[in-house]
Amino acid sequence: MDWEIKSDRPVYLQLVEKIQFDVVSGVYKPGGNIPSVRELAAQVGVNPNTMQKALVELEKKGLLYAKGTSGRFVTDDTKLIQEIREDIAGENARIYLENVENLGYSFDEAVKLLKKAMEDK
């Protein structure tokens, strides 16, 4: 798995984004378990306390939950996962629109460009 963590923004935010993305894109399945803090930190090459902070943040959002000593799991709440998935997709759509608008394209042209990108894929 590819974790591109940059050093010029808080690492825990990037970890939250990445794990969130992995949950909504199905890398981690609903109800499935998440590796331990230490394992994940070693895998990504980040500080364990920072990883812990990111996982706690995701618990607060309700995307993960801790079950006693057996570790952390992804929520079964597929509705919540779907909501977050839409949020992320919507955010990416906004970024795309903003970028092509800055290049001087209209909305209709932006849609055409999207279709063309799909055909070229």
Added chain:
Amino acid sequence: MPILEIKNLIKKYHTKNVIDNISISVDSGKIIGLLGPNGSGKTTLIKLLAGLLTATSGDISIDGKKIGIETKAIVSFLPDRPYFANWMKVHYVLAFFSDFYRDFDMKKAMEMLELLNIGVNDRIKTMSKGTKEKLNLILVMSRDAKLYLLDEPIGGVDPAARDYILKTIISNYSEDSSVIITTHHIADVEKILDDVIFLNNGKIELNSAVEDLREKREKSVDEIFRENYKC
């Protein structure tokens, strides 16, 4: 209780204060980066903590104990250069560590060596620089210490070996211990740090949580270091 408490520490060489009145407190479970330009006093400070040098004045306590035999038993020190003799074989070095340190976990060391394909009959002489550094780190991290002092653990090794070394550090220190790392390879190491301490001319110029620095200054520790110590 902090694992490490340094108060008003001074170390003089002749008339020069190489360590110039510093105070530091380190809580357990933390990885601290001790950074500074060449000659800033990093290695001197590490050697004071390891009990290899004696302070001119000031106090150091590790897990509540003054520097001495008791702290040496709970401090695991990786010097900035490998120190095993060329004629030694791995099994000899392992026996040496297990003889010397009560907290040495032979099983753990053997497992890590096996993963790296380092055999117990391999001779130090035939090892590459990178392999020697990995061997040294494995030995140091196989101790169940309270404080790990790693002086430039990724000095002369390739990027893949660096990753291995950093992962070994992350996987092996426990929540009731702390790690202090000195390095010039800040970009490689900064993601595994909790806090960073900048040392210059024997004084502390910065002591901060790394994530706070990223948030406030929107820069990496590496960039901040380069700006502060531009030649």
